[in-house]
Amino acid sequence: MPPLPKMRVFNWAASIEPLVDNMLNVNNVVAGSVLLLDSVKNSTNGQLQSAKATEALHQKLASNKKFVLISANQLAAAKKKLGLSENDSLGSRTKAIGLARSAGAQYVLYSDIKGNVKAPTIDIQLMLVETGEILWSGEGVIGH
Template sequence: MYIKLNENKKKFLISVIVNTFCVIYSNFSFYGFSVMQDIKMNSLFNAKFVVSNVVDIVPVPPKLKILNWEIILLPIIKQIFFISEIEVNSILLISKMKNATNGTLHTDRATTALKNIISQDDRFSIVTSDQLNKAYVALGLLWEDNLESCVTAISLGRYLGAKYLLYSIVKGDIKHPILELQLILVKTGEIIWLFKDVI
């Protein structure tokens, strides 16, 4: 059926159709944009979540073993005082205790404890920190060496005119560390006394 419309009605109908199309297109664009935004936001959230999981992974800190060195070392060092071959008033170099375990130890405290215990007996004259500093400079050594190498410690002992070297090292599993102490004759490198046991 064909309906004849005048020009005004034609213009009105065309206007209605165009406006309706614009409204539909506008709504589609808006909701389509919202959906896309939601997708993007979800993707971004998931990405942030993944990154957050990666960042939140914290490395396991090294194992730390806290020991009362004074109590541990006192009965051990007393054994040295009963060695008949020791010359009275001889110069003794005490090396910095070396940590060769799979964890962390306060070896500075252990070295200090060694010096404190041995200084209570007058049969040894312990090399001072000042003497040690001068020897480091003279021999061109770095503080990173820390006397932890037995060979380095013996070289220092010879330079300082020490008769004996007390070398110490802790090794093995940190849960059951093994302490080793050696009293060494600096001139020959001979070990004249040895202690080795789990502490």
């Protein structure tokens, strides 16, 4: 049996923190608005632990004063209502916005890791659910 490929270890929290801090300064967002945090999508040329990136985003956003995050239970209920499996990693902005609407969120945070798996970058977009408009976008290199 061949050995499993070695999974690279990234410092997700340090990599996303400046992006999220920047995003939290966006104007035109009323404090207390409801945000759906979509699972981070892996569009690199290999495997990486995108669930850890999602968890780092969740932890960073959990203590902010601008957004109230949709809970895991609310997210699961909205996915069930739309006929999506609980493990569905949405993968498209359209699906993420539909799920956010179903969950009662005003905003959705869509994140995509792309490029070479050895030196990936992350794109994060804050979108207004009502119109699909991208209110803020940021990109950063993922550090080890």
